[in-house]
Structure formats: C-alpha cells, structure tokens
Amino acid sequence: MTQQIIALLKKDLLLEFRQKHTFYSILLYIAATIFVIYLSLAEPPEPGVWNSLFWVIQLFVCVNAVAKSFLQDNRGRQLYYYSIASPAAFILSKLLFNVVLMLAMSLISLLLFFIFLSNPVEDMSRFVLIMIIGGCGISLVFTLMSAIAAKAQQNAALVAILGFPVILPQLMLVMRMSQVAFAEVFRSGAVLQLTLLTLSMDVLVVILAVILFPFLWKD
C-alpha cells in the first residue's frame, strides 16, 4: 500500500518535472494575477484586504493547479493504473501530490505578495502555519472535485462549480484564523479551536475521499 503510494507519487512528480510547461503555466498565472492586483491598487492594501485577496488568489490557483490532475490521464492510462494499483493508494497519492503542489504554489504567491503588495503580516510563523493548513484543505477538496469532474468529461469550469460551495466554510475559517497573524486579538484558546476544526475538516475530506473514490474509479 505505502509502496504503491510512493511509486505513484514519484510518477506524478517525475511527470511534473518532465512536462515543465504545466508548472510554469501556473506560475505565470500566479504572477500575472498578483501583478494585475498590484496595478489595480493605488496603494498597498490594508491587512484585512490583503488577507482576503491572498486567500481568494489561493482558491483560484488551486482550481487551476489541481483541476488538471485527473484530466491529463487518458483512458488507456487510467485502465493501466486500475490494473496495477488499489483505488485508495491511487487517490492518496494524488491527494499527497496536490498538497505538495499547492504548498509550493502558496509559498510562491506569498513571496510575490510580499514583493508587490507589501508585507502587513506581523506574526510570520503563524501565518505560514495557517497557510499550510488552509492550503492543504483547499487542495484536498479540489482533488476529489477534479476526480468527479473528470468522470463528467468536463473542463475546469465544472471543478469550480462543484468545489466552491463545498470549500466556502473552510475558506471562511482560514480567513478568520489568519487574522491572528495581523495582530487581531482573539479570545484565549479560540485560535487553537479553529485550527483543530480546520484540521478535522481536512481529515474528514481524506476519509471521504478514500471511501468514495473506488466508486468513481470503476467504469
């Protein structure tokens, strides 16, 4: 099982390295979006606006980065995976790969945000931690949505339609939580509570993915 996951993960990473154009296209997408925001704002945004812009960009980056994860494999190759791997291993490797991809993208966009839109973050380590947790949650949900949309032979638009209402509460949660990095004072223990809540949502998504993916998989 773990061997299968590692092998599949390796394959995905290798594929990403060989076909660099997909990685660069997302990179360009992030850079272009942040540049547009930079040009459209007269002065650096306030912390609250900065925060919500950051998370909205994360959402759209994720839709674009993750949406293709199930769309790129053609029928023949899917059949091949089907014959060599268990569905749980397959979905877990995809989830893991997308989390890694999303975290890389998050870090890059954070860097670009600092360059273009100033740095209002006061508590850096906390913000990065929240970014990791939130990025994981978003990418996990959109991986499964992408698996569903791939079955419908649809493009990225369907991924967005399916995913947005589902991700909304988690997004609100991390947006609220990351306010702590902008020196907003919370009730004692509230941040820990919110963090645990987000983490448990992530775990729930993984469990549901492992349970439900086998049904999507067989044709």
Add this chain to the structure above:
Amino acid sequence: MKNNWWKILSLILLVYTIIAGFLFPVPALPILNETIRNLYFHVCMWFGMMILFIISFVYSIKYLNKPSDKNDIYASVYAAIGSYYGILGYLTGFIWVNATWLTDKGQSLGTVLKEPKLIGAAIALLIYGAYFVLRGSFTDIDKRARVSAVYNIFAFALLFPSIWIIPRLVGSLHPGAPGGESGNPALNQRDIDPIMRMVFWPAVIGWTLLGVWIATLKIRMQLLNEKKLSNE
C-alpha cells in the same frame, strides 16, 4: 388507505397550522409583533429542507451500496424538493426580514445577507445547484447516477460541519445567538412560548410530510416515464 394515512395526517396538520397559526394568541413582543406567526411557516421550511436533504443523502448511500435506477431517482427528486423548500424558506424569510430587521432595526441588506444561517442556506442551495449541473453533464445514465451519488454524499457530509462552524465565525441577528462570537446557533427550545410550541411542532411535521408527498408524486411520474421509455 393503509399506506396513505400520513397524507391525511399532513393535510390535517397543515389545516391546523394555518387556522391556529393565524388565530391563536401569540406573545406580544417588540419589533416582532404579529410577524412572529411566520415561525410556523419560515422555520418549518428549513426543517423540511434539511430532512429532505437527509433523505436524499440516505438514498445516495443506498445507491452506492446497491445500484438501481430507483435509488437514483429517489435521491435526485428529494434533493430537488429540498432545494424548492430552501427557496421557499428564503422567500418567507425575506418577508420577515422586511418587517423586522430592515425597518425596525434599521439593518442594511448587506449585514442581513451576511447572516450565518443565510450563508449556510446559500451553501446548501449552491451545493444542490452544482449537483443538478453535474447530473446534467452526463449522457450515460449509470455513470450519472454513480458520480452524482458520490458528489451528494461528499457535499452533504461537508455541509453539516459548515452549518455548525459558520455561526461561530459570524455574528447573528437570528434568535439563539446573542450577537457575540460564541452564539449558540441552535434553536433554543425554551425560548418558544408554550402555546406557540403547540402549533410549531405539528407545523414542522405537517410541512415535512407535504414535502415527502410532493416528492413521492414526482418519483412516481419519473418511474412511469422510465417504464414508458423502456417499453418503446
């Protein structure tokens, strides 16, 4: 007759709801005044919606357990009627909002739309909207049933935590939440006047049964349609 008792019960309860709802005494409260009678209609729509969505969720699980066209039709029709109840819940809510928060409390529409319960309901409606878009994008019936069942289960399982989480993030004007960040989002049972409770719970049952009744009629129609198609 033996199988239809609940339809009669629904009818009796609804007649009772309407008569008692408009005629029974209600506590005179500031701001709410007589609009408090909307409780028998507005809140029941949300109860009905949630129950119908739960039924849809159960049939989706049943479908994955044992694939049959019937389970799929049940799941989709219950989701449709649930969404319909959700829209009715919004409409009855707007009447109430107009009479209380907007005029008496002087709230802007922007704050009202950020109500946690409105957000929760919007998420639910968006999810089921997406569910029907997903269903519409398939040509293969079996595949459609299976994939939409997966989405239904996944979305529903995440909908409940969100209904539970959001009220803790956003302040609320709804009763039960004192406006603080730790407001209790649930309906507070002790808040309801005893006479109102005597109308409220029968109303919930009546409206829910009506929803199930509408759903069974639609299901019957779809099953007959299917039969006709397979005979041709």
